[in-house]
Structure formats: C-alpha cells, structure tokens
Amino acid sequence: LVSQMAFAERGQLERYLGAVQQVVDRHDILRTAFVWEGLSSPAQVVWRRAPLEVTEVELDACDGSGAEELRRRFDPRRHRIGLGRAPLLRFGIAREPGSGRWLLLELQHHLIGDHTTLEVMHAEVRAVLGGQAHELAAPQPFRNLVAQARLGVDAKAHEEFFRSMLADIDEPTMPFGLGEVRGDGSGVGEARRMLPQALNDRLREQARRLGVSLASLCHLAWGQVVARSSGREQVVFGTVLFGRMHAGAGADRALGLFINTLPVRLDLDGTGVAASVRTTHARLSELLAHEHASLALAQRCSGVAAPAPLFSALLNYRHNTPAAMAGSGTDDGLSGVEWLGGEERTNYPLTLSVDDYGEALGLTAQVVEPVSADRVCGYMQHVLEQLAEALERAPDRPVRELDILPAAERTYLLEDLNRTAAAYPSQRCVHELF
Structure with a gap:
C-alpha cells in the first residue's frame, strides 16, 4: 500500500x-x-x-x-x-x-x-x-485475532465446507483469458465511476424486498460478468471478506490484517434471478463462518490441479464512509500538510471493488492491459441494471440471460465493425471486377 x-x-x-x-x-x-x-x-x-x-x-x-x-x-x-x-x-x-x-x-x-x-x-x-x-x-492486541482464527473453526470443518462447494470444479475460471495470478501490479489500468442514483435506489429496494444484502446482488452481477467473459456457467472468483464482524469487542478499532480472500462459487444457469439472489446470499452467509480459513486450503479442495489457479478475478465489496468519497486535498486537521494520493494493487489481473457509501454506490476496476478497466465497469453497471429490471418485472427469468454488454458496445461490435458497404462499379459483373 x-x-x-x-x-x-x-x-x-x-x-x-x-x-x-x-x-x-x-x-x-x-x-x-x-x-x-x-x-x-x-x-x-x-x-x-x-x-x-x-x-x-x-x-x-x-x-x-x-x-x-x-x-x-x-x-x-x-x-x-x-x-x-x-x-x-x-x-x-x-x-x-x-x-x-x-x-x-x-x-x-x-x-x-x-x-x-x-x-x-x-x-x-x-x-x-x-x-x-x-x-x-x-x-486492541492483534494476538486476539490470531487466537480466534487458530482456536475457532478447525481445519477439518473448513475442508468439508470448501470440498462441498468446489470438488466438481476442475478448470480455472479466467475471465478474458487472464490467468497470471502472480503479477506485481504493473501494466494495470484503473477506472472509477459512480452508479446513477436511481440504479442505487432500485438495487437497495430489491435487496430489502428479498431480505438479502446489497452485497449479494453485487456478487451475483459480478458472477455473470465473470461467466460471460470466461465462457463458463459454473464460475469461481475470490471475494474479500471484512474479517471484523465476528472478531469480538473493539475489532472495529483494532489494527492489523483482518481481511481475507476466499473463493465463492456461483452457478449462472437456468435458475431464476430471484432464486439465484437468495442462493448467493446463503452461500456468502455460510462463507462468513469460514472467514479466517486459509486460501491455500480452500484451493486444494477443488478439482483444479496445482499450480493452476482456481480463479483469477476478485470482488472487493467495501463499506466506505462518505468522507472517504470526498477525497479532500488536505489531511484533516493537519494544516500545511497535503495528501498527494495513494495506490493499492494486488497480484490478481482483474479486481472489481464496489464502494458502498450508504446512500450511493461506486465501482473501481483494476485490470491488466489490454483489457479496458472502464469497459469492465460498464459491464458491471449494465448487469446491475438488468438485474434490477428482472427482479422488478420477471423474477423467474433465468439468470444466464442477464446481458453484460451496454447498448453502445453491442452496436459497435455487431454494426459498426460490420459496416462493409462500399462504392463499386455495380453495373459490372463480379468476374470483370477481378
């Protein structure tokens, strides 16, 4: 950092x-x-x-x-x-x-x-x-978390849970063919965008109506982006867990690495959209009981043979304070000190962060070139719009039918690139033209 x-x-x-x-x-x-x-x-x-x-x-x-x-x-x-x-x-x-x-x-x-x-x-x-x-x-001493992680759920229970979720996954999930998960963060493009307020409100309304977290809707939407860009319906991606929910009193003020990255598996198939949202929510809830499991252990429970990675994309759903959104030029309370910015990178080639500001939602994509980070944000926004629409009007619509291509990109791919009309001497025969 x-x-x-x-x-x-x-x-x-x-x-x-x-x-x-x-x-x-x-x-x-x-x-x-x-x-x-x-x-x-x-x-x-x-x-x-x-x-x-x-x-x-x-x-x-x-x-x-x-x-x-x-x-x-x-x-x-x-x-x-x-x-x-x-x-x-x-x-x-x-x-x-x-x-x-x-x-x-x-x-x-x-x-x-x-x-x-x-x-x-x-x-x-x-x-x-x-x-x-x-x-x-x-x-708050960090050793409290060490003790909790080591004395809490035992490795055998972790293994059973991840085996039940991942045993039949025998191929890596690699969106856009990006499989290098040991990168150093170089050659990574970053794009940010705030989602329209109306979309934010619709998504929160649907989450309330279904009794699920907004994070569950976002995980399902990201799953569909990953499914379409990897050509698979059973997808696995890493999700970043906050790690402080069950870490005891004072965990919100404790220093140290509480977050953990673990695989989540989603099936983007013929199941209806509303049912898929509930399944995703249930899976994330189950995952929380294993939030301090080792990623290496989880990956060994899949059918993907080492050293191939189980997944190459991450989703980081993070709750930010509105102040963090303003990005003020000075560091609060320190006159004469100017904050010049920072950088966070991971070793993964594709990361999408969803920033939940309480009343607003933002997206930050980091992806290795030549894939465009802004296009990745566009796919996510489009799926979220499709998801809100389906939950409002057709909750039984198969989740696999959610489209990820924004209208402008669809037009570009199908029409602009296929504009082959050209002036030629139409009164002559084909062989004469040759």
Whole structure:
C-alpha cells in the first residue's frame, strides 16, 4: 500500500514521523515481523521496540515532478519490504526541488494492515499531533485475532465446507483469458465511476424486498460478468471478506490484517434471478463462518490441479464512509500538510471493488492491459441494471440471460465493425471486377 504526502517544512515532517512512531509503539501488529527459517511453521514475532526506517534521498527533477520521482525510487514493484524486520513500514523523504516543501512516501506491507487499519492509524497520528494522545483508548492486541482464527473453526470443518462447494470444479475460471495470478501490479489500468442514483435506489429496494444484502446482488452481477467473459456457467472468483464482524469487542478499532480472500462459487444457469439472489446470499452467509480459513486450503479442495489457479478475478465489496468519497486535498486537521494520493494493487489481473457509501454506490476496476478497466465497469453497471429490471418485472427469468454488454458496445461490435458497404462499379459483373 503506497501513500504520499507533502509538508510545508521539515520540522512538520519530523513531528509527523514522531507521531507515527508513537502509534507504532502502541500496537503489537505494527511491531510485528515474520520468521520462518528453521521453524516447522512460520511465526509472527512482536518486537518490544521497532524504530521507523526512514530513507532520505535527493531528487533531480527541476520540473515540479518531485513526487513522481520519489514514487519511482520506492516503487514496490522493485523496492521490497523484508518481512524479518519490524515495522513493515518504509518511509522515503526528500526536499521538493525548487521549493521549501518536504515530500514523504510511505510503503505499508499488506500483511500488517487493511483499509480500517489505515483509517485508525491516520486518526491516531492526528490525535498525537493535536496533543490528545492521552485520550486514545487502550490498543486492541492483534494476538486476539490470531487466537480466534487458530482456536475457532478447525481445519477439518473448513475442508468439508470448501470440498462441498468446489470438488466438481476442475478448470480455472479466467475471465478474458487472464490467468497470471502472480503479477506485481504493473501494466494495470484503473477506472472509477459512480452508479446513477436511481440504479442505487432500485438495487437497495430489491435487496430489502428479498431480505438479502446489497452485497449479494453485487456478487451475483459480478458472477455473470465473470461467466460471460470466461465462457463458463459454473464460475469461481475470490471475494474479500471484512474479517471484523465476528472478531469480538473493539475489532472495529483494532489494527492489523483482518481481511481475507476466499473463493465463492456461483452457478449462472437456468435458475431464476430471484432464486439465484437468495442462493448467493446463503452461500456468502455460510462463507462468513469460514472467514479466517486459509486460501491455500480452500484451493486444494477443488478439482483444479496445482499450480493452476482456481480463479483469477476478485470482488472487493467495501463499506466506505462518505468522507472517504470526498477525497479532500488536505489531511484533516493537519494544516500545511497535503495528501498527494495513494495506490493499492494486488497480484490478481482483474479486481472489481464496489464502494458502498450508504446512500450511493461506486465501482473501481483494476485490470491488466489490454483489457479496458472502464469497459469492465460498464459491464458491471449494465448487469446491475438488468438485474434490477428482472427482479422488478420477471423474477423467474433465468439468470444466464442477464446481458453484460451496454447498448453502445453491442452496436459497435455487431454494426459498426460490420459496416462493409462500399462504392463499386455495380453495373459490372463480379468476374470483370477481378
């Protein structure tokens, strides 16, 4: 996870890093390293003291693109974070050429945090800078989750569940033929769009009427996009689970990696749309009981032989606060600090994130070239429109009939590309033309 900020002067940057160090000192997961050499199984080790690693560099750029140069220097595709040294955070700092500002780039390894972790970290850093460190609640230790994941559902129960879902799947599900699931995030295009308010309202109304989550509707719609783009009716894709629902008191404020990616299998066949929505909802509910199972275990329960991947597409349904949507230029409460943006990438070639803002829905697609991320968003929006329409008017319509092609793309493929009319001497015979 990459994020970049700019500070009006060096003293302010130092105060910020000092505040981050205080937050690291508070939380066990931020002082955690991973060791495995010579051990029967890998272990997480919490350090008592974990000083930040800050690298200062000098930038050459004189054209105002200092932030871009700093990003290139610490590009995670080349700059790796060693797992054996805590904290799994790295900072690059530099004076911006031609100005007194200081630039900071932060790399955070996904092993120690997720979206909620970032939000809580930023909030605590602001509290420390605002002189309110003494008001912060006692930190929630990450070891609570480790204990829960290891002592909760046993591996045998996980295995039975995933075998019942995946045993008859013997081919990978690879939309658009994209099968490289060990990518480094390079060559990935990103597109974002907000769904029309009317569509958002219709989908929420149908979810309420059927007594299911809006996430279930979105999973079914994404399943149809995956089915059509992979030429399969039985599809498997990864779904990102929040991991904090059953993690005990205070889990909403705990730092650490709670999310998990697990396979979900959907059959986009002759079943009616309403029945398919209910089945999808039931399957996701069952999956929650196994939310801390290992993805490797789940994949072994399918009929797909290693090293072939079981799936190459992800769906990340995430609940965002409206504030996160505004994307304000300054980092709240820190005057003289400018937020320059961030980047999140995964190793998968196709990821669709659905951002649920409570009263609005947004889509973010990340896909390797040459597949267009904007077209993927278009397919998802079109299926959701079709799904809302079918649930309102024809709930027994087979789910496989939901179309993914927006009208403009259908016209382009069937008509524009087939415009073969050309002027030729029509009074002559074919052999004469040759």
